[in-house]
Amino acid sequence: MTNELDRPVCMQLYGSDADILAQGAQWCVENGAQVVDINMGCPVDKVTKKDGGSKLMCDVDRTLSMFERLREALPKHVPLTAKMRLGWNHQAKLDGVASTLAVGLCQRGAAMITVHGRTTKQKFKGECDLDGIKRVVDDVRAHNPHIPVIGNGDIKSANDVIAMMHHTGCAGVMIGRGSFSNPWLFRLGWALQQRVIEQGIDLGNSEAVGAIDLTDLHPSEDEKLDMLLGFFDRMVEYRDSDHARHVFRQKANLLGKQINGGHCRPLKNALREAKTDAEIYDAIEHWRTHGAEQLHIEL
Numbered sequence: 001m002t003n004e005l006d007r008p009v010c011m012q013l014y015g016s017d018a019d020i021l022a023q024g025a026q027w028c029v030e031n032g033a034q035v036v037d038i039n040m041g042c043p044v045d046k047v048t049k050k051d052g053g054s055k056l057m058c059d060v061d062r063t064l065s066m067f068e069r070l071r072e073a074l075p076k077h078v079p080l081t082a083k084m085r086l087g088w089n090h091q092a093k094l095d096g097v098a099s100t101l102a103v104g105l106c107q108r109g110a111a112m113i114t115v116h117g118r119t120t121k122q123k124f125k126g127e128c129d130l131d132g133i134k135r136v137v138d139d140v141r142a143h144n145p146h147i148p149v150i151g152n153g154d155i156k157s158a159n160d161v162i163a164m165m166h167h168t169g170c171a172g173v174m175i176g177r178g179s180f181s182n183p184w185l186f187r188l189g190w191a192l193q194q195r196v197i198e199q200g201i202d203l204g205n206s207e208a209v210g211a212i213d214l215t216d217l218h219p220s221e222d223e224k225l226d227m228l229l230g231f232f233d234r235m236v237e238y239r240d241s242d243h244a245r246h247v248f249r250q251k252a253n254l255l256g257k258q259i260n261g262g263h264c265r266p267l268k269n270a271l272r273e274a275k276t277d278a279e280i281y282d283a284i285e286h287w288r289t290h291g292a293e294q295l296h297i298e299l
């Protein structure tokens with residue numbers, strides 16, 4: 001589901017059959033996609049067992065032919081992009097598979113490449129390898145400096161955005177898990193970039209970057225609760241109440257991370273235990289008016 005605020009819309013496909021993917025890509029465009037991305041990075045067994053996601057990095061020639069076929073199937077004005085990892089395993093990373101694939105894709109019309117700094121075998125464990133991302137950035141730039149490479153992995157703060165851009169030279173960043181508990185990361189990261197540029201600060205000067213004041217952009221406690229409400233309402237609108245409450249139950253800890261510095265156990269418990277939508281709304285509004293008091297009682 002999307003809306004007018006969500007533009008441009010990119011739809012991502014995973015798979016390994018060129019014909020099916022080509023049909024899928026056409027469907028995406030007919031249904032509002034302004035950009036189509038091919039998932040070449042998913043490490044999940046369910047996906048790789050069907051030769052999709054990061055399994056595509058294991059046979060670069062076949063993946064490049066598939067991509068070529070997709071590029072031909074799409075109207076010229078629709079950018080085709082790809083997201084990948086650093087390779088299937090450590091050896092593939094050392095062999096520079098990600099660079100070979102990324103440059104090959106660019107030669108076949110890729111408009112942008114996104115790289116996550118881990119291998120498939122690492123899944124989400126271990127460190128995100130910024131040098132590995134830098135290698136892809138450098139190699140794509142040497143081929144064509146106009147094709148952006150986006151860095152991805154472990155961005156949890158606005159400073160991490162700058163650190164990723166400085167270390168790798170990437171054109172931008174993609175944020176995943178960090179935004180689950182901190183949806184304001186996008187505006188904070190964006191503003192920090194703007195202020196770094198305005199103030200003429202070197203991206204590598206972490207002390208000066210860290211000293212930039214972003215407090216005007218930090219959400220108030222009310223805004224954080226409004227975000228919770230909006231998130232719940234949208235899930236009810238686009239899915240249903242049971243799903244919305246299920247997500248809140250599952251993710252109560254994550255959702256509470258930003259609220260009162262994470263000190264909001266009564267709210268998290270109430271979100272987890274709510275059996276009706278009204279109980280979710282009551283829990284949030286009760287916290288809004290009596291939050292600190294509840295904590296005090298608990299202590």
Ligand SMILES: Cc1cc2nc3c(=O)[nH]c(=O)nc-3n(C[C@H](O)[C@H](O)[C@H](O)COP(=O)(O)O)c2cc1C
Pocket residue numbers: 012039041042083116152153154155174175176177178
């Ligand atoms: C629950 C979940 C679902 C994801 N689904 C996709 C997906 O559909 N396509 C994709 O390219 N990456 C997907 N990813 C990977 C993220 O885009 C991202 O590469 C990864 O989480 C690492 O970035 P992060 O450290 O900022 O989270 C998913 C990650 C998570 C945690």
